[in-house]
Amino acid sequence: MYKKGPINAFFDPQITVSKGAALIECEVQETFQHAAGGLHGCVYFKMLDDAAYFAAASREREYFLVTVSFQVYLMRSVPKGLLRAQGKLVQFSPGLIVAEAELFDLRGREIGRGSGTFAKSPVLIESAAGYGSADGHS
Template identity: 40%
Template structure:
């Protein structure tokens, strides 16, 4: 579906992702988004494993884009997101999988899980999302 491809291009063209998360890939389908990141030392904290902010970003982004897959007209906003860090990781590729769990006219809830190459969960999260007033247009990268 073209909506999913436009969301993928929007994600990959965001300045933050182009500058910091260059090894990221994303795939969006109905009510689900999958994001992969190859681990690099630039994501590490002082103990040599990925910083919690990386976990948060991947989990939030996967849940966010799962929700925006079912919202075709406007950009959604994260209103709340909670994460649980299960184990550290310092090498390989990690995958965040976000899925819509609840949707109504004004509220969406999505869960996401972050796994290593062996499919072992390293973190998970749940978020609440709401529609914004920002239209999905080329000006925000939706093209």
């Protein structure tokens, strides 16, 4: 399901999800850069939000989650290379779902971090085309 999202045709990320955790990997492309040659902030946000989201979603089997709020800290610019976002679930309760993520460059340096709150949506996971274990939900 994750790979079938139209936006992921552009970013071509890889995803691994386990209980309470998620890993997103993506190779920086020239098209991801801003005019000064650094990685555009939208890439930081996408990778951090996706990693935190799927760490949270690993505990929710029935409904899609939605991001309610997400705070991003951009710590270092990167012009190229493989990026790795590691997300982890912090809190999962009926009224509050919190997850956080860290973003690393190829050398293992932290280049960004973020944390967010998530909520259950009314959309059933099984209603999505492409639902299955290869998509990060099993």
